[in-house]
Amino acid sequence: MLAALLVGFLVFSGGNGFAAKMFGKDTRALVRQVVADPERADAVVRELELGLQDLESVGKQLETLVKDFSTTDEDQASGFDELLPYLQMASEQRRNAQRVSLDRMFDLRQILTADEWNTLFARLKDQS
Amino acid sequence: MNDRLSCRLAALVSAALLIPAIALWAGSKGEPDPAADLRAGIQDVVADPARASKMLAAVDEIEKVIGELESLIASERASLRALLLDHGSSRAAVDASLTEFNANHESLARRCLTAHAALKAEATAAEWKKLRKLELEMMTFAATRSLGQSTPSGKKG
Numbered sequence: 001m002l003a004a005l006l007v008g009f010l011v012f013s014g015g016n017g018f019a020a021k022m023f024g025k026d027t028r029a030l031v032r033q034v035v036a037d038p039e040r041a042d043a044v045v046r047e048l049e050l051g052l053q054d055l056e057s058v059g060k061q062l063e064t065l066v067k068d069f070s071t072t073d074e075d076q077a078s079g080f081d082e083l084l085p086y087l088q089m090a091s092e093q094r095r096n097a098q099r100v101s102l103d104r105m106f107d108l109r110q111i112l113t114a115d116e117w118n119t120l121f122a123r124l125k126d127q128s
Numbered sequence: 129m130n131d132r133l134s135c136r137l138a139a140l141v142s143a144a145l146l147i148p149a150i151a152l153w154a155g156s157k158g159e160p161d162p163a164a165d166l167r168a169g170i171q172d173v174v175a176d177p178a179r180a181s182k183m184l185a186a187v188d189e190i191e192k193v194i195g196e197l198e199s200l201i202a203s204e205r206a207s208l209r210a211l212l213l214d215h216g217s218s219r220a221a222v223d224a225s226l227t228e229f230n231a232n233h234e235s236l237a238r239r240c241l242t243a244h245a246a247l248k249a250e251a252t253a254a255e256w257k258k259l260r261k262l263e264l265e266m267m268t269f270a271a272t273r274s275l276g277q278s279t280p281s282g283k284k285g
Binding site: 073076077098105118 | 215219
């Protein structure tokens with residue numbers, strides 16, 4: 001879960017990032033409450049599952065990056081030039097995660113009505 | 129994910145991508161103050177006043193940058209929330225908001241990395257071995273707070 005939270009942070013900038021909440025497993029139960037049509041609810045849940053998989057995938061990439069950064073940073077002699085590539089890779093990963101998560105969110109908005117979207121959003125906010 | 133990995137994860141994000149929330153800790157009664165611990169560690173470990181002064185300046189810069197990130201992130205969070213809540217908002221509008229945010233975020237991250245490297249450059253290998261953990265705790269503290277996790281217990285090494 002930390003990985004998902006972390007990616008959520010990276011994607012939407014803050015603790016309890018919206019992406020982490022939106023694609024978290026708890027949202028699936030909320031969807032069942034909010035979306036009366038079972039077929040559309042299923043479609044939304046599938047999209048949420050894929051979104052979570054996206055986040056977990058990025059989280060794994062970050063774990064590798066973290067490990068490599070940490071190893072390099074332990075050496076006092078490693079300075080800006082040695083560490084900068086990690087910063088650049090992490091920034092690229094963040095941008096990629098943003099793009100992928102936004103793709104999913106806009107897919108979700110296609111499936112959900114405005115009322116459903118607003119209700120879901122409000123309930124997610126209440127949970128934070 | 130084990131604690132060690134979680135710590136590393138948080139530390140990287142703090143050091144390289146920069147997570148805010150440090151601004152919240154300063155001056156709060158009963159709150160850990162890892163930045164103060166790092167400053168005290170520098171004064172304790174580094175005998176050379178000139179180098180210690182430069183290292184303290186680097187810590188000041190890291191703290192300042194993180195404060196700026198706090199503001200940036202709060203602003204972007206509000207902007208994104210409004211855009212995403214609006215069922216009719218365009219993808220282009222969201223992308224534009226994030227593009228601007230990313231540019232500012234990466235600029236601040238680079239400043240923080242510069243300060244981090246400056247701190248290291250002034251330390252000897254032996255000093256860095258002692259101080260790294262304190263800097264890591266400072267970063268981890270910020271990361272865990274921003275991620276909504278329990279803050280570290282402030283173990284010293």
